[in-house]
Amino acid sequence: MTDLITTATARDEAEREARVALLPVGSFEQHGDYLPLATDTIVAAVIARELGQRYQAMVLPPITISCSHEHAGWRGTVSISARTLHRVVTDIATSLRESGIDRLVLISGHGGNYVLGNIAQEASVHGPRLAVFPTGTDWQRAREAAGMETTNHDDMHAGELETSILLATYPDLVRPGNETADWLADDRPYLLTLGMAGYTKSGVIGRPSLGTSAKGTAALEDLAQSFEPLFSVLTEVAP
Numbered sequence: 001m002t003d004l005i006t007t008a009t010a011r012d013e014a015e016r017e018a019r020v021a022l023l024p025v026g027s028f029e030q031h032g033d034y035l036p037l038a039t040d041t042i043v044a045a046v047i048a049r050e051l052g053q054r055y056q057a058m059v060l061p062p063i064t065i066s067c068s069h070e071h072a073g074w075r076g077t078v079s080i081s082a083r084t085l086h087r088v089v090t091d092i093a094t095s096l097r098e099s100g101i102d103r104l105v106l107i108s109g110h111g112g113n114y115v116l117g118n119i120a121q122e123a124s125v126h127g128p129r130l131a132v133f134p135t136g137t138d139w140q141r142a143r144e145a146a147g148m149e150t151t152n153h154d155d156m157h158a159g160e161l162e163t164s165i166l167l168a169t170y171p172d173l174v175r176p177g178n179e180t181a182d183w184l185a186d187d188r189p190y191l192l193t194l195g196m197a198g199y200t201k202s203g204v205i206g207r208p209s210l211g212t213s214a215k216g217t218a219a220l221e222d223l224a225q226s227f228e229p230l231f232s233v234l235t236e237v238a239p
Contacts, residue, residue, distance in 0.1 A: 017056065020103040020234050021096050022048040023089070024062035027110035030074035031158040032204040034177035037076050038064065039162055044109030046169050047134070050224050051107070055231050058101060063088065066113050073197035082115040089119050093130060103234045106132045111156070128237050131230055138226045146218035150207050154186050157196065159206015161219065168216025178208035 026041025036042070041064045052059035066085050071077040093104045104123075106116050116132045123130035134142070140152050143161060150160045163178050183206070185199040196203060 018058045019101060020056070020105060020231065021058040021060055021101045022051055022105050022107055023060045023092060024048045024107045025066060025085075025089070025109065025113060025116065026062050026064055027066045027068045027079075027112070028064055029068035029071040029077040029079075029110075030203045031162065032177070032181055032202055032208070034175040034181060034208065035158050035162060035166060036173050039158070039166065040109035042109075042170060042173070043162060043165050044107045046165065047109070047220065047223055048107045050220050051227050054224055055227065057105075057231075060092070066110055067115065068110065068112060070112055070191065070195040071203070073195055074203050082113075085113065086115050086119055089116070090123070093123060102129060104130045105230070105234070106130070108132050108134065128233050131234060133227060133230055134223055138223060141226060142219040142222040145222035146215040148215055148219070149210055154184065155206035157206060158204045159208050160210040160215070161206075163208040163211025164213070164216035165219060166216070167211055167213040168220065171213065178211060180209065182207045182209050 024041065024044035024047070026038065026044045028037050029040065030037065031039040041062050045062045048059050048062075051057060063085070065078050065080055067082050068077050068079045072079070089106065096102070096104055106120070108116055120130045120132050136152055139161070143150065143152070146164070148155075148160050148164070155161055158181075163174065166174050181202060181204050183200050183202050183204040185205050188199050188205075190198060196205070199205060
């Protein structure tokens with residue numbers, strides 16, 4: 001999902017001067033019958049690629065397995081513990097600093113990785129070194145800019161947003177079936193305890209029937225614009 005990195009290309013020249021690295025953090029979990037298990041990883045890598053084309057940043061390969069425990073009721077889902085993800089990300093940040101890049105943005109494609117926020121808080125105690133993007137606010141703004149009919153809450157998984165982004169970038173990965181797979185479960189008070197299986201039989205919570213390529217393209221464009229203030233904070237404020 002990312003371009004081959006060498007030490008001799010024009011893009012690498014910009015990356016060698018970069019102070020910021022982009023680390024896509026995805027997951028490997030069920031996304032209904034029509035989206036691939038790697039959907040969150042693909043989404044995170046696509047966003048990182050878009051940002052890397054517009055900002056002076058080094059785009060890293062993605063973390064492909066993370067905290068998907070709420071999806072454990074579906075075959076194919078694979079998780080690691082929050083402790084392990086915390087260690088992997090902090091080790092990567094440490095290694096980057098040793099090679100001269102002291103700012104890291106975690107491009108988050110999976111909302112269940114709550115630990116990423118804790119990592120960012122801990123790493124930035126003495127100045128802005130690590131951040132998470134997109135936030136919930138960024139995602140909602142992208143939905144509105146793209147003309148999507150759903151919100152982050154009612155379209156939380158394998159819905160209009162994710163289907164649209166894959167249709168815009170890797171349409172061959174979207175199997176038939178999203179047109180009839182809508183599943184609504186707006187009231188989910190015990191999601192962390194019951195998991196997704198407590199609120200959906202199909203693994204979907206959202207409106208995938210509303211997904212379009214045009215919406216996906218518009219959402220990615222808006223996310224690229226939303227990143228600019230965060231990039232400025234990371235590059236202009238000394239830690």
